[in-house]
Amino acid sequence: MYEPEVIQRASARLNRQRETRARRRFELERTLYAAHPRLRELDVAIRGTMAELAQLATGGVPIRPDGPEITGIRRRNQALQRERRDLLTQLGYQMADLDDTPACPCCGDSGWAGTSMCSCLKKLCAQEQMRSLTALLGLTEGQSFDKLRLDVYSDQPWQGEGRSPRKNMCRVVAVCEGYARQFPQYPLKNLLLSGATGLGKTFLSGCIAREVSQRGHSVVYDTAINLFAAFETRRFTRDEEEGRQAKDSTRRYLGCDLLILDDLGSELTTAMTQSALYEVVNSRLQANRHTIISTNLSMEHIAARYTPQLASRIGGLYQELTFYGEDLRLLHKL
Numbered sequence: 001m002y003e004p005e006v007i008q009r010a011s012a013r014l015n016r017q018r019e020t021r022a023r024r025r026f027e028l029e030r031t032l033y034a035a036h037p038r039l040r041e042l043d044v045a046i047r048g049t050m051a052e053l054a055q056l057a058t059g060g061v062p063i064r065p066d067g068p069e070i071t072g073i074r075r076r077n078q079a080l081q082r083e084r085r086d087l088l089t090q091l092g093y094q095m096a097d098l099d100d101t102p103a104c105p106c107c108g109d110s111g112w113a114g115t116s117m118c119s120c121l122k123k124l125c126a127q128e129q130m131r132s133l134t135a136l137l138g139l140t141e142g143q144s145f146d147k148l149r150l151d152v153y154s155d156q157p158w159q160g161e162g163r164s165p166r167k168n169m170c171r172v173v174a175v176c177e178g179y180a181r182q183f184p185q186y187p188l189k190n191l192l193l194s195g196a197t198g199l200g201k202t203f204l205s206g207c208i209a210r211e212v213s214q215r216g217h218s219v220v221y222d223t224a225i226n227l228f229a230a231f232e233t234r235r236f237t238r239d240e241e242e243g244r245q246a247k248d249s250t251r252r253y254l255g256c257d258l259l260i261l262d263d264l265g266s267e268l269t270t271a272m273t274q275s276a277l278y279e280v281v282n283s284r285l286q287a288n289r290h291t292i293i294s295t296n297l298s299m300e301h302i303a304a305r306y307t308p309q310l311a312s313r314i315g316g317l318y319q320e321l322t323f324y325g326e327d328l329r330l331l332h333k334l
Helices: 004-035 037-057 068-090 119-137 165-181 201-214 224-236 240-255 271-286 299-305 308-317
Strands: 190-195 219-223 258-264 290-295 319-323
Touching: 004 037, 004 119, 037 068, 119 201, 119 219, 165 190, 165 201, 165 319, 190 201, 201 219, 201 258, 201 290, 219 224, 219 240, 224 240, 224 258, 224 271, 240 271, 258 271, 271 290, 271 308, 299 308
Parallel strands: 190 290, 190 319, 219 258, 258 290
Antiparallel strands: none
């Protein structure tokens, strides 16, 4: 399920689209009525036949559906409808151009089919979510798996590693691409992207976020510092509005389909941050929700920095993907 704020923005867009169509129909109807009075006459007559049918149905006298009264009214209605259709065709329009027909027949433009979100609203939610992710990650049209360049990584041996940076990134990208395009069925549920800065961790996080979001899943991307700040505010603030916003933020982190937590290890490690991180990691594991953590820390450093319980969960239930090589930002290649 998408975040409430995303759903609200998408629903507002759906309402604006519906209002825009209604306004255009009204303007077109007024223009055509003025230029072609016969069209107005036909619409009035058609509404009259519908009123006659309603009057018969509520008149208290039993009427057979195939009786002469109803049959006669239906024939007049059909003849009027045909004349109306022919006139609109001559003018270059279709019946739907003036009829109040919903753009989405599944939900009647409400966005909901019963208690389930309709595909039309899901599409708008995905677009609104991508706007938020674009602002946070600085996503561009070129930030996708299809346009990812591996030739910027060295194909020469790297000290202490069995693969060159390029071969290593081929493996890393294959896992990330499979993760995103098969989400949430990919065998790996949680990823740990570890390595120095400037090696593509944020870029790949953006690729995953774009792909998963476009497939209709809720994605929350944020930095570790922002996450810990929200949990700290939730715990200590006395301001009612700040507390409400902090609770909303922490619910986002815990409830989204995919959480991408960036730059773990940049925060000051305290008992509070340890507790908040454990709550996020453990709660999401128990709820079977997917998480990606990006960090400059290796698994060994995570084990040394955080509690044994937390390190055990990350080390045992996250797939570590290690990034190494030359800093691509310094080389001005990525």
